[in-house]
Amino acid sequence: MKMLTLACTLSMMSAFTLALESIKLKDTINKGFGVVDILKPHARSTFKSDLTGEMLEAYKQQNAGNLVFAIDVNEAANGTEKASTQGVAVESAVLEFDMGSEVVTCNVFTTNTAAMLMKKGASQRSEYYTLIGATGSSHITPSTDGDIFGSDFGGTMTMPINSEACTGTSFDLTNVQRASLTLQFLETDDKLGDPEAFYDYSNGPEDIAILTANDVSFLNFAQIGVDEAPLVIAKSQVTEPVDSWLYYPTSDSFFVVSYEDQYPNLGDYDFNDLLVGYRVGFGFRNNDQSGELEVVSIITTGYMIARGASYDHDWYLHIPINESVSGNLTMNMFKEDSEEQLNGFPITTEVNDALDVKILANSKSLMHLSNQAFVNTLSDVEKIKGKKFSFTFNLDTPFPASALGQPPYDPYLHVLNTGQEIHLPGQVTRIASSANFGDTSNFKDENNYPYALIFPDDFYPPLEGVDIGEAYTDYLNYTLSPNQTNETWYMSPDTNKTKNIGKAFWKW
Amino acid sequence: MKRILIMSMLSLLTACGGGGETEAPQPSQAASSTQAQPQPQSDKLSDNKAPDNAQFSQFKSQNMEIDISGLGFEAKTVFLKIYTPDNKTLFLGKVPNSPSFEFYLPNNVSKVKYDVFSTLKTDPQITKEYEL
Numbered sequence: 356m357k358m359l360t361l362a363c364t365l366s367m368m369s370a371f372t373l374a375l376e377s378i379k380l381k382d383t384i385n386k387g388f389g390v391v392d393i394l395k396p397h398a399r400s401t402f403k404s405d406l407t408g409e410m411l412e413a414y415k416q417q418n419a420g421n422l423v424f425a426i427d428v429n430e431a432a433n434g435t436e437k438a439s440t441q442g443v444a445v446e447s448a449v450l451e452f453d454m455g456s457e458v459v460t461c462n463v464f465t466t467n468t469a470a471m472l473m474k475k476g477a478s479q480r481s482e483y484y485t486l487i488g489a490t491g492s493s494h495i496t497p498s499t500d501g502d503i504f505g506s507d508f509g510g511t512m513t514m515p516i517n518s519e520a521c522t523g524t525s526f527d528l529t530n531v532q533r534a535s536l537t538l539q540f541l542e543t544d545d546k547l548g549d550p551e552a553f554y555d556y557s558n559g560p561e562d563i564a565i566l567t568a569n570d571v572s573f574l575n576f577a578q579i580g581v582d583e584a585p586l587v588i589a590k591s592q593v594t595e596p597v598d599s600w601l602y603y604p605t606s607d608s609f610f611v612v613s614y615e616d617q618y619p620n621l622g623d624y625d626f627n628d629l630l631v632g633y634r635v636g637f638g639f640r641n642n643d644q645s646g647e648l649e650v651v652s653i654i655t656t657g658y659m660i661a662r663g664a665s666y667d668h669d670w671y672l673h674i675p676i677n678e679s680v681s682g683n684l685t686m687n688m689f690k691e692d693s694e695e696q697l698n699g700f701p702i703t704t705e706v707n708d709a710l711d712v713k714i715l716a717n718s719k720s721l722m723h724l725s726n727q728a729f730v731n732t733l734s735d736v737e738k739i740k741g742k743k744f745s746f747t748f749n750l751d752t753p754f755p756a757s758a759l760g761q762p763p764y765d766p767y768l769h770v771l772n773t774g775q776e777i778h779l780p781g782q783v784t785r786i787a788s789s790a791n792f793g794d795t796s797n798f799k800d801e802n803n804y805p806y807a808l809i810f811p812d813d814f815y816p817p818l819e820g821v822d823i824g825e826a827y828t829d830y831l832n833y834t835l836s837p838n839q840t841n842e843t844w845y846m847s848p849d850t851n852k853t854k855n856i857g858k859a860f861w862k863w
Numbered sequence: 864m865k866r867i868l869i870m871s872m873l874s875l876l877t878a879c880g881g882g883g884e885t886e887a888p889q890p891s892q893a894a895s896s897t898q899a900q901p902q903p904q905s906d907k908l909s910d911n912k913a914p915d916n917a918q919f920s921q922f923k924s925q926n927m928e929i930d931i932s933g934l935g936f937e938a939k940t941v942f943l944k945i946y947t948p949d950n951k952t953l954f955l956g957k958v959p960n961s962p963s964f965e966f967y968l969p970n971n972v973s974k975v976k977y978d979v980f981s982t983l984k985t986d987p988q989i990t991k992e993y994e995l
């Protein structure tokens with residue numbers, strides 16, 4: 356009889372253990388603060404009943420005396436935050452358990468990452484735990500029954516339930532009647548830019564889930580968004596994040612490249628046949644032996660801005676590196692003003708030898724208006740937002756930063772109608788099938804002007820057919836006699852001859 | 864008409880001794896140059912042939928070196944943030960003792976700021992300007 360009872364008990368325990376899944380909770384964090392009832396599941400959770408004290412105790416035992424939560428960080432707004440990496444910093448986290456006989460509070464927490472951050476109103480940076488995540492992912496967890504499966508939950512927060520972390524005398528959660536988690540994110544001084552802007556909490560809301568040990572392992576191994584986050588101080592399971600990031604031109608500005616696509620013939624000098632904004636970031640690791648910075652990751656973000664052309668183009672970004680490189684490249688292409696990607700994206704490919712990426716294939720199909728050949732270059736036609744793109748290239752083997760080529764690198768056009776490549780002066784052709792492959796013309800026309808120019812992101816494109824010299828009356832003076840008076844010529848457009856499409860519009 | 868203007872421009876270039884240089888100047892050199900330049904025929908590029916030393920870049924490369932070891936930090940890991948005067952981040956993260964950087968900034972940016980800090984409470988937190 357005793358054997359039978361034991362068998363039944365073990366069987367029930369086993370069934371209960373198997374049944375325990377990660378559960379998304381009902382309450383959320385809004386504007387950096389939330390009181391989360393950790394016994395109430397979300398309406399769309401796979402678990403439909405309230406959680407019980409027994410379940411909390413089982414979560415705690417699975418996680419070596421800790422309750423572990425995952426946060427779905429939803430903050431892709433400021434600094435270098437984007438869909439693939441975004442973060443918040445945690446100022447305080449307090450668990451409160453009503454045990455019936457006493458109320459136990461626990462206020463010790465850890466996460467896998469931290470950063471040195473300036474709190475709003477402070478005069479010096481201090482270290483704060485951070486939560487990093489991403490949107491748009493869809494986790495494939497070992498268990499398909501829990502709420503982490505198919506979600507994009509990111510950073511985890513671990514809270515020990517013991518006498519050192521909690522008030523009270525009993526830490527067995529079996530008889531808990533009420534339980535809540537009060538979470539306060541840090542208000543960073545986001546005017547300082549990154550890292551404070553990255554870890555601010557301007558957006559939200561953030562969902563929270565309570566985790567099984569299996570899902571804790573999964574999320575801590577996945578390190579969602581950590582590689583691209585700035586100033587990560589690794590804690591516990593996070594082992595090798597990037598040590599630093601260097602951005603060109605900066606972490607929140609862009610090179611704007613514009614083209615005349617009639618090469619090798621003369622164009623009309625409106626420099627609006629295709630406009631693309633892009634920036635490049637290099638993730639470094641410190642080589643302690645050589646003292647050098649080594650590149651381990653390269654990221655690029657950009658936008659289509661305007662397309663004033665009848666021709667169709669592919670647009671490439673070639674980042675010259677004085678070494679052969681290899682690794683995985685993941686390309687994202689987002690629909691206009693959306694976190695949703697185009698069909699078929701993201702695309703992951705292997706890179707071997709050179710980092711030369713076709714980013715925009717068939718510019719005409721990617722940016723068009725019905726009944727209009729030109730987009731964002733006509734005065735009396737509505738302006739529209741363009742596609743956003745990004746790629747992440749993770750190298751198989753790091754290379755020294757000294758092997759990097761010169762910015763703004765080699766953004767080039769392949770004009771599909773003519774077969775011609777168009778590069779910045781000083782670059783060479785790249786595509787063996789191009790009509791001008793091997794051409795050494797230096798990509799200047801018969802008047803000695805380039806077919807491609809790079810501008811700061813304050814630049815407004817000239818209207819269709821308007822010579823850039825007419826659109827910016829100081830431009831020609833600058834090209835002939837640059838000085839401190841005319842070097843910011845691009846800040847003074849003739850508003851009647853340029854399209855009013857600034858970064859505030861095209862960077863969405 | 865365009866051809867006539869171009870021919871005129873060529874004549875003007877020859878008369879003034881302009882053109883013929885094969886090496887594009889650095890922006891800083893060009894900015895201080897007092898070399899006579901031909902007067903444009905109009906604001907339009909199509910009316911003016913560009914001399915070989917014409918300036919087409921709105922950016923310039925700028926170098927920066929910092930000796931972290933001389934700043935008196937005790938922590939093994941020191942963080943550096945380099946940013947423009949309008950708070951746009953150029954570099955952020957852990958650094959070795961003597962990092963050097965090359966930035967590519969708009970021509971009118973002549974200085975950057977940097978913060979150096981560590982996780983040690985006893986270490987200083989430094990903010991300085993750097994003339995490029």
